Amino acid sequence: MAKDKPTKLKARMPRGLADRGPAELGSTRAMLETIRKVYELYGFEALETPFIEYTDALGKFLPDQDRPNEGVFSFQDDDEQWLSLRYDLTAPLARHVAENFDRLAKPFRSYRAGWVFRNEKPGPGRFRQFMQFDADTVGAPTVAADAEICMMAADTLEALGIARGDYVIKVNNRKVLDGVLEAIGLGGEDNAGRRLTVLRAIDKFDKVGIEGVRDLLGEGRWENPAAKSGDFTKGAGLDAAQASVVLSLLDKQAAYEKPANETYAAGLAELAEIDALVKAAGYEGRVKIDPSVVRGLEYYTGPVFEAELTFEVKDEKGRPVRFGSVGGGGRYDGLVGRFRSEPVPATGFSIGVSRLASALSYLKTADAAPEYGPVVVVVMDRDQTAHYMGLVATLRSAGIRAEMYLGNPKNLGNQFKYADRRNAPCVVIQGSDERANGQVQIKDLIEGAKAAAAITDNAEWRSSRPAQFACDEAELVAKVRELLDHHGVPHGAALG
Amino acid sequence: MAKDKPTKLKARMPRGLADRGPAELGSTRAMLETIRKVYELYGFEALETPFIEYTDALGKFLPDQDRPNEGVFSFQDDDEQWLSLRYDLTAPLARHVAENFDRLAKPFRSYRAGWVFRNEKPGPGRFRQFMQFDADTVGAPTVAADAEICMMAADTLEALGIARGDYVIKVNNRKVLDGVLEAIGLGGEDNAGRRLTVLRAIDKFDKVGIEGVRDLLGEGRWENPAAKSGDFTKGAGLDAAQASVVLSLLDKQAAYEKPANETYAAGLAELAEIDALVKAAGYEGRVKIDPSVVRGLEYYTGPVFEAELTFEVKDEKGRPVRFGSVGGGGRYDGLVGRFRSEPVPATGFSIGVSRLASALSYLKTADAAPEYGPVVVVVMDRDQTAHYMGLVATLRSAGIRAEMYLGNPKNLGNQFKYADRRNAPCVVIQGSDERANGQVQIKDLIEGAKAAAAITDNAEWRSSRPAQFACDEAELVAKVRELLDHHGVPHGAALG
Numbered sequence: 001m002a003k004d005k006p007t008k009l010k011a012r013m014p015r016g017l018a019d020r021g022p023a024e025l026g027s028t029r030a031m032l033e034t035i036r037k038v039y040e041l042y043g044f045e046a047l048e049t050p051f052i053e054y055t056d057a058l059g060k061f062l063p064d065q066d067r068p069n070e071g072v073f074s075f076q077d078d079d080e081q082w083l084s085l086r087y088d089l090t091a092p093l094a095r096h097v098a099e100n101f102d103r104l105a106k107p108f109r110s111y112r113a114g115w116v117f118r119n120e121k122p123g124p125g126r127f128r129q130f131m132q133f134d135a136d137t138v139g140a141p142t143v144a145a146d147a148e149i150c151m152m153a154a155d156t157l158e159a160l161g162i163a164r165g166d167y168v169i170k171v172n173n174r175k176v177l178d179g180v181l182e183a184i185g186l187g188g189e190d191n192a193g194r195r196l197t198v199l200r201a202i203d204k205f206d207k208v209g210i211e212g213v214r215d216l217l218g219e220g221r222w223e224n225p226a227a228k229s230g231d232f233t234k235g236a237g238l239d240a241a242q243a244s245v246v247l248s249l250l251d252k253q254a255a256y257e258k259p260a261n262e263t264y265a266a267g268l269a270e271l272a273e274i275d276a277l278v279k280a281a282g283y284e285g286r287v288k289i290d291p292s293v294v295r296g297l298e299y300y301t302g303p304v305f306e307a308e309l310t311f312e313v314k315d316e317k318g319r320p321v322r323f324g325s326v327g328g329g330g331r332y333d334g335l336v337g338r339f340r341s342e343p344v345p346a347t348g349f350s351i352g353v354s355r356l357a358s359a360l361s362y363l364k365t366a367d368a369a370p371e372y373g374p375v376v377v378v379v380m381d382r383d384q385t386a387h388y389m390g391l392v393a394t395l396r397s398a399g400i401r402a403e404m405y406l407g408n409p410k411n412l413g414n415q416f417k418y419a420d421r422r423n424a425p426c427v428v429i430q431g432s433d434e435r436a437n438g439q440v441q442i443k444d445l446i447e448g449a450k451a452a453a454a455i456t457d458n459a460e461w462r463s464s465r466p467a468q469f470a471c472d473e474a475e476l477v478a479k480v481r482e483l484l485d486h487h488g489v490p491h492g493a494a495l496g
Numbered sequence: 497m498a499k500d501k502p503t504k505l506k507a508r509m510p511r512g513l514a515d516r517g518p519a520e521l522g523s524t525r526a527m528l529e530t531i532r533k534v535y536e537l538y539g540f541e542a543l544e545t546p547f548i549e550y551t552d553a554l555g556k557f558l559p560d561q562d563r564p565n566e567g568v569f570s571f572q573d574d575d576e577q578w579l580s581l582r583y584d585l586t587a588p589l590a591r592h593v594a595e596n597f598d599r600l601a602k603p604f605r606s607y608r609a610g611w612v613f614r615n616e617k618p619g620p621g622r623f624r625q626f627m628q629f630d631a632d633t634v635g636a637p638t639v640a641a642d643a644e645i646c647m648m649a650a651d652t653l654e655a656l657g658i659a660r661g662d663y664v665i666k667v668n669n670r671k672v673l674d675g676v677l678e679a680i681g682l683g684g685e686d687n688a689g690r691r692l693t694v695l696r697a698i699d700k701f702d703k704v705g706i707e708g709v710r711d712l713l714g715e716g717r718w719e720n721p722a723a724k725s726g727d728f729t730k731g732a733g734l735d736a737a738q739a740s741v742v743l744s745l746l747d748k749q750a751a752y753e754k755p756a757n758e759t760y761a762a763g764l765a766e767l768a769e770i771d772a773l774v775k776a777a778g779y780e781g782r783v784k785i786d787p788s789v790v791r792g793l794e795y796y797t798g799p800v801f802e803a804e805l806t807f808e809v810k811d812e813k814g815r816p817v818r819f820g821s822v823g824g825g826g827r828y829d830g831l832v833g834r835f836r837s838e839p840v841p842a843t844g845f846s847i848g849v850s851r852l853a854s855a856l857s858y859l860k861t862a863d864a865a866p867e868y869g870p871v872v873v874v875v876m877d878r879d880q881t882a883h884y885m886g887l888v889a890t891l892r893s894a895g896i897r898a899e900m901y902l903g904n905p906k907n908l909g910n911q912f913k914y915a916d917r918r919n920a921p922c923v924v925i926q927g928s929d930e931r932a933n934g935q936v937q938i939k940d941l942i943e944g945a946k947a948a949a950a951i952t953d954n955a956e957w958r959s960s961r962p963a964q965f966a967c968d969e970a971e972l973v974a975k976v977r978e979l980l981d982h983h984g985v986p987h988g989a990a991l992g
Contacts, residue, residue: 008836009835025542051547078615338505389773400537404640406633407603
């Protein structure tokens with residue numbers, strides 16, 4: 001049998017995952033740093049929990065979690081216990097607090113930034129690995145903690161450069177929703193599943209409108225209601241009277257009898273208290289009570305929040321895009337209590353880092369400067385490698401990003417192509433002639449690019465500063481620094 | 497049947513995982529920032545790959561990987577393809593480069609920091625989730641790239657505060673080892689397994705000494721050789737003559753005939769070239785050729801590196817501790833080639849972030865200042881919540897970390913206990929009397945702690961600055977700032 005060329009493995013990534021390059025990582029890093037500073041100013045402290053937890057410790061509180069084993073990535077440990085990748089940063093926090101309860105100062109105020117994982121069908125902008133940045137106050141029974149965290153969310157968005165008026169923090173209360181559900185006969189353990197279906201229907205208000213919600217509260221809804229085609233979502237099966245009570249939540253004009261139960265009254269009172277605190281602190285219009293906010297997660301027990309960006313931008317095709325929700329949270333008084341006998345009230349807020357970063361990138365495209373790469377020292381004579389590395393070391397010790405070309409140096413053209421692709425501000429060249437004279441050539445690639453683009457209004461600069469010039473080796477740092485400063489390319493100081 | 501109290505879930509973490517608090521996260525963040533700056537100065541650019549990859553794309557290159565399905569956390573996707581959590585940052589890089597080959601400037605120089613996962617038996621200091629910080633040059637055929645990355649490793653350790661002389665970057669070459677193995681008849685595909693056993697034996701030189709390695713090259717070694725007890729590690733089964741050739745690598749005094757094959761000669765020549773480049777750049781003594789370095793991973797094909805800390809510190813019991821390896825790497829010319837027809841030479845270095853952080857924490861214990869928490873505003877009258885939140889907002893807008901007590905305010909003692917446990921520098925108090933006069937009380941907890949510790953040499957300060965004093969509400973920021981400055985507690989400027 002003839003020996004075939006072995007089949008090569010295909011380089012590919014699983015769906016819903018992504019690699020990230022320097023531009024995205026740089027802006028995300030800056031963003032995380034800003035969020036961190038606001039959270040620390042509020043008195044929250046850093047915490048990190050591991051990516052892997054016992055499946056039962058995480059619980060199953062995912063939104064749209066109809067199928068019990070979906071939504072999370074799970075695998076068995078060698079002792080056959082089930083482990084899962086965390087799907088949010090709240091369930092692991094509850095485990096952490098319960099495990100370290102006596103050691104922790106309470107209220108326990110922590111912030112946590114990190115990747116979470118959802119084993120779901122990926123889609124555009126919908127990843128199976130994404131980053132959240134959370135802050136939570138555990139052991140805080142009053143809505144002052146909820147009001148504070150909503151105001152912090154507003155401060156955070158403003159610190160990130162989102163103007164007042166371009167965002168809103170919406171607040172609702174699960175008790176209000178639960179009171180309504182109780183009033184229409186959906187109270188009690190037995191109706192938990194149907195309650196969730198109703199909540200999900202309300203949650204879709206922004207997407208499907210009032211008639212869509214009505215369908216979802218009744219028999220169900222077709223993806224394309226007019227044609228009765230596409231996916232069919234089964235509804236909650238409410239009758240028309242029940243549905244109209246629920247719908248009255250979303251329509252302020254609708255006349256309806258307020259539920260007379262305590263849950264509903266308690267929810268309204270809490271919302272009024274939050275509203276008063278928010279107004280007293282000068283956050284009126286930034287933090288707003290809004291009855292359409294639901295939040296999908298099952299574990300919320302009181303106030304729920306949603307941070308929404310309200311400004312519109314144009315996408316690549318010029319169509320208006322609204323970002324919508326970039327974070328949310330709420331009160332989850334029962335989550336720590338799963339592990340402990342005493343009740344542990346808690347509230348928190350989570351920023352969807354990737355979504356928010358994408359929104360911020362739209363705001364910043366206007367003033368984005370090109371990122372320059374390192375200064376590249378080309379290899380003219382391979383036996384001079386040590387000397388070229390010395391030139392690079394001199395630049396680096398002056399705080400200037402620099403590198404020697406490390407590919408195969410035979411083809412000089414490839415070396416210049418490399419410098420171009422790295423967006424190097426300049427190239428340093430030393431052939432035998434220059435070496436004999438103790439000199440180097442510096443080729444200004446930014447100037448060169450301008451010349452290539454036939455820009456004529458910098459004629460004066462070009463006449464005095466050609467795109468390539470020679471200087472003494474001893475002047476290398478000074479000349480490169482001058483060139484970088486001239487073009488406004490940032491560079492560090494000497495490392496010391 | 498009587499209704500029992502429901503059994504509570506036990507809050508627990510899977511073995512080999514850890515939560516991390518503010519002190520550890522703060523020092524790690526500073527450390528990562530320093531490493532990043534050095535790597536960027538060298539011209540490397542940020543890259544992040546996802547935590548999950550196709551299992552076959554990662555390959556199985558783990559050290560001590562005798563059992564094919566161990567070492568990594570794996571699970572099936574919904575299309576039944578196997579996925580794994582990444583076990584290092586090199587295999588995902590190879591996938592990334594192969595997948596984006598035409599788009600990338602080559603050599604492709606990237607750095608990547610992130611968590612990796614090993615499904616191994618955890619132990620003291622041995623975690624199943626740990627952080628690495630890698631830099632790699634892909635598409636670099638010459639050992640100049642290897643020499644550069646070793647020098648960068650040295651620069652990185654010094655930038656982190658490790659003194660010259662307290663570390664060494666050791667360099668060896670797999671070709672030297674392979675040449676020796678070829679010379680004793682262990683060349684060829686069929687002997688791949690035995691070669692790995694020999695390499696692992698050499699790798700244990702630091703731990704078990706020359707006699708231990710001799711046992712591991714022969715029949716095997718008992719954990720306690722004298723008593724022939726403990727675990728038994730099966731050896732490579734070399735005869736005495738073969739073993740002595742291998743052992744001569746580790747013992748410079750030993751007389752032996754140098755292998756006459758090309759692999760060995762090429763390896764030696766590369767080491768000589770690296771040595772020359774390192775010396776020319778002034779890194780002599782910091783980057784050293786050392787024949788005992790092996791590196792466990794199977795994918796290395798040329799130079800291999802190991803960064804070792806050589807200083808000793810005392811552990812809690814006063815015993816000397818040597819940190820040993822805090823990173824390593826090497827050349828892996830075949831790894832990208834698994835996906836592509838052309839050869840893609842590459843070399844890289846990986847820092848074990850958690851290990852290095854632990855070493856640095858030993859160096860810094862002497863000058864570690866206590867970390868202070870936020871200023872705490874206590875809640876004297878619950879109906880004044882909005883006003884207390886206003887005091888907090890005033891402090892925060894001046895850049896001072898502050899918070900209102902958010903636990904149940906009924907017990908004032910708990911509020912002060914909380915401020916103590918958060919290590920608050922001071923507490924702000926406003927009861928009805930102070931409020932009537934437009935004043936607040938500021939209680940200096942740092943001064944109070946000093947008084948409690950009966951320190952007498954600050955009598956003068958105490959007489960002029962009691963541990964509690966009143967001031968006008970309008971002076972709150974100025975007085976708190978004065979207090980923080982007096983105690984040297986850092987605080988930010990106004991957020992703007």
